[in-house]
Amino acid sequence: MNTKPWADQLFNAMINTDRPAAAVLIEQIIAQGMAPECLITDILDPALVRLGRLWGRDSVSLAQTFVAAKIAEDVLLRCVPTERATAPHNTPVVIGNIEDDFHSLGRRIVGVFLRAAGWEVHDLGNDVPPEQFVDKALEVGASVVGASAMMQTTALNIRKLRDLIDARGLQGRLKLAVGGAVFNWRPDLVAEVGGDGTVQNASGVDALMHRLQAEAKGEPKP
Ligand code: B12
Incomplete structure (x- = not known):
């Protein structure tokens, strides 16, 4: 599965501070069968890393970063697994x-x-x-x-x-x-x-x- 276009779309929603668009995108991706863990590592992580590089060059504002963080929280809450992948060992x-x-x-x-x-x-x-x-x-x-x-x-x-x-x-x-x-x-x-x-x-x-x-x-x- 080529996840880069989705990571790019999520990144765009972040820099446009468009939280609703990000929410719609996440639902679309999940509807296509992507596992929540992969959504975090293959889509959310790269979008945030890309944002971080821009911030390092002073190309995004703190406000954009703040909304991006809110979007990331939304993604996280949406991806919290409802079932455990393995039996709990409770360590x-x-x-x-x-x-x-x-x-x-x-x-x-x-x-x-x-x-x-x-x-x-x-x-x-x-x-x-x-x-x-x-x-x-x-x-x-x-x-x-x-x-x-x-x-x-x-x-x-x-x-x-x-x-x-x-x-x-x-x-x-x-x-x-x-x-x-x-x-x-x-x-x-x-x-x-x-x-x-x-x-x-x-x-x-x-x-x-x-x-x-x-x-x-x-x-x-x-
Ligand atoms: C989002 C963000 C914010 C958000 C944070 C929102 C939030 N609720 O988390 C807000 C806007 C609040 C913020 C504030 C600030 N930030 Co900031 N922020 C970022 C940004 C863009 C992304 C960080 C992030 O969330 N990455 C995504 C996550 C998923 O990745 P990760 O953190 O690497 O985590 C993964 C792994 O590292 C690992 N991992 C993480 N923790 C642990 C722990 C263990 C035990 C293990 C094993 C693994 C592990 O697993 C994670 C998941 O895969 C980075 C840029 C960057 N390149 O990192 C700057 C950055 C970290 N921030 C920076 C700065 C300067 C600040 C502020 C001082 C800005 C200001 N002027 O106020 C404040 C300081 C706040 C503070 N005292 O902590 C600098 C730090 C510079 C430096 N060299 O130290 C960065 C690098 C931006 C930059 N290039 O200038 N920030």
């Missing part, structure tokens, strides 16, 4: 945007994919201080926390979470997944902030969490 995992970061879309997509893959997701939302990640992980018995950051400045706040995990003697037992657009442009940031692993988009997040969970429990790699 707890904690996710959130790190302190000072309010780019919620990527994190929410990650949450949708993890829930669909059977995880018990504890989503702490935006602007989450390191203590809250660690306290929640201990409370629910999670072996992995996932911190999302979209900006270079906020990504560096993840270092504080790494330091806290180590200071509490949890290194090795509580793994730190990191992600967000900035890690895709600057892969060296993963090591700089002390991350144990990352993936470029939500389609790889289930496998990453399983790998880190197995490492934390000293099990053979899945």
